[in-house]
Amino acid sequence: MPLGEGGEAPPAELRRAVAELLGDAGLGPVVLLHTRRLLTALRAEDGRQLAEVADDTVRAETRPATPGGEPEVRTWREVEVELGAGDEALLAAVGDRLVAAGARPSPRASKLATALGSRLSG
Secondary structure, X not given: OOOOXXXXXXXXXXXXXXXXXXXXXXXXXXXXEEEEEEEXXXXXXXOOEEEEEEEEEEEEEEOOOOOOOOOEEEEEEEEEEXXXXXXHHHHHHHHHHHHHOOOOOXXXXXXXXXXXXXXXXX
């Protein structure tokens, strides 16, 4: 579902989809994500964009799991590469360069999963 502006109630369709899981519990935000993104285009000699590298610095504030608890704040950096007119060989080469520079694959599938961390496995 598309994200709206902060403070809006979740869409009715989403609330209905999770109603059985929630029971009597309320529905509200669990994480605030702030991302600073620096984009770099990788271009061919003719100017075509072959790929885009997104270098994200992320700050996540996870709401307390219990009332009165303290929010958990995490920060991390992640790099994503999205192909444009480039091919899989370019993607592999960019990945190799990033790994050689110290990058490693993320153990999580999304920023939200990283922010929630152990809550997802518990």
